[in-house]
Amino acid sequence: xxxxxxxxxxxxxxKTTPHKDAIKSISLFGSxxxxxxNEDSDVDLLVELDRQKPVGFFKxxxxxxxxEEKLGRKVDLVTRDxxxxxxxxxxxxxxxxxxx
Numbered sequence: 001x002x003x004x005x006x007x008x009x010x011x012x013x014x015k016t017t018p019h020k021d022a023i024k025s026i027s028l029f030g031s032x033x034x035x036x037x038n039e040d041s042d043v044d045l046l047v048e049l050d051r052q053k054p055v056g057f058f059k060x061x062x063x064x065x066x067x068e069e070k071l072g073r074k075v076d077l078v079t080r081d082x083x084x085x086x087x088x089x090x091x092x093x094x095x096x097x098x099x100x
Contacts (some may be wrong), residue, residue: 002035006028007028008072010028010067010071014067014073016024017063018059021050021094023048023063024100026047026097028046030042033094042073042075043075044076044081045076048100
């Protein structure tokens with residue numbers, strides 16, 4: 001699966017994601033963005049949540065599991081705050097917004 005096909009699938013998956021109203025944006029980073037993914041690659045997504053609509057741990061995991069189910073592969077769903085300070089700037093700089 002290529003980047004463009006993945007982007008379309010993510011957008012479609014978000015439409016049926018629980019608590020989608022709390023998602024402000026989703027950006028792609030990592031191997032799928034760079035085109036060096038393989039059949040075992042996970043999907044790296046940076047999510048920005050609406051602070052006016054708090055998402056607790058279980059809701060966040062529910063969103064992640066829904067995306068995994070719809071995409072048929074593991075999803076690494078992260079927020080800016082959860083990124084390691086060692087990679088945060090690089091990820092934010094390279095991430096490509098696909099929703100929001």
